[in-house]
Amino acid sequence: MAETYDFLFKFLVIGSAGTGKSCLLHQFIENKFKQDSNHTIGVEFGSRVVNVGGKTVKLQIWDTAGQERFRSVTRSYYRGAAGALLVYDITSRETYNSLAAWLTDARTLASPNIVVILCGNKKDLEPEREVTFLEASRFAQENELMFLETSALTGENVEEAFLKCARTILNKIDSGELDPERMGSGIQYGDASLRQLRQPRSAQAVAPQPCGC
Numbered sequence: 001m002a003e004t005y006d007f008l009f010k011f012l013v014i015g016s017a018g019t020g021k022s023c024l025l026h027q028f029i030e031n032k033f034k035q036d037s038n039h040t041i042g043v044e045f046g047s048r049v050v051n052v053g054g055k056t057v058k059l060q061i062w063d064t065a066g067q068e069r070f071r072s073v074t075r076s077y078y079r080g081a082a083g084a085l086l087v088y089d090i091t092s093r094e095t096y097n098s099l100a101a102w103l104t105d106a107r108t109l110a111s112p113n114i115v116v117i118l119c120g121n122k123k124d125l126e127p128e129r130e131v132t133f134l135e136a137s138r139f140a141q142e143n144e145l146m147f148l149e150t151s152a153l154t155g156e157n158v159e160e161a162f163l164k165c166a167r168t169i170l171n172k173i174d175s176g177e178l179d180p181e182r183m184g185s186g187i188q189y190g191d192a193s194l195r196q197l198r199q200p201r202s203a204q205a206v207a208p209q210p211c212g213c
């Protein structure tokens, strides 16, 4: 059966190598932990249709390699993304320290309006934690990001991260802050909304008149 949806959003998953980006995507799409995850070569792709705030949204998700040697390839996929999961590993301060550079890339190469959610992944490894919840919350606040700690292993907050990002984009469309028709918005109308838009205005606005006979 053909998929119908109201909107399609282009999403990125970015952040340093080994933070769990591929595992987060896999958990979101397959609902299970990806065993033996290898470094991503370039870019991988996944998609899922979700229901958010009464709308059906297809998330088209690009999982980018975190390794420096792929940077020129991955950067070419940033253009026109509507949302991003910016991932660090709570057990690695090094990955946290690189966040500002990843964020600059997202805002300059994708769009200054890109909706970003910061994900502190590997929440299940509490004894090995190197980055506190509080300091990451402050970073998020200072940089106007949403923030969640996640675990691709247990699945905790994984769905929430993607849905929160999608919900914020929908709210910005509703408020007029984001225009899906702007080139490079990372948002497309799906068949469901196109069908509504294509209906003659009279058919949309005027309720059928009861028959007088």
Ligand SMILES: Nc1nc2c(ncn2[C@@H]2O[C@H](COP(=O)(O)OP(=O)(O)OP(=O)(O)O)[C@@H](O)[C@H]2O)c(=O)[nH]1
Pocket: 015, 016, 017, 018, 019, 020, 021, 022, 023, 024, 034, 035, 036, 037, 038, 039, 040, 041, 064, 065, 066, 067, 121, 122, 123, 124, 125, 150, 151, 152, 153, 154
């Ligand atoms: N304990 C724990 N391990 C995780 C979690 N997420 C990922 N891992 C492990 O971390 C390692 C790296 O995960 P990947 O998903 O391949 O990391 P990545 O960010 O996609 O790495 P690149 O593709 O190189 O950028 C793997 O050994 C995973 O098993 C998590 O939430 N908890």
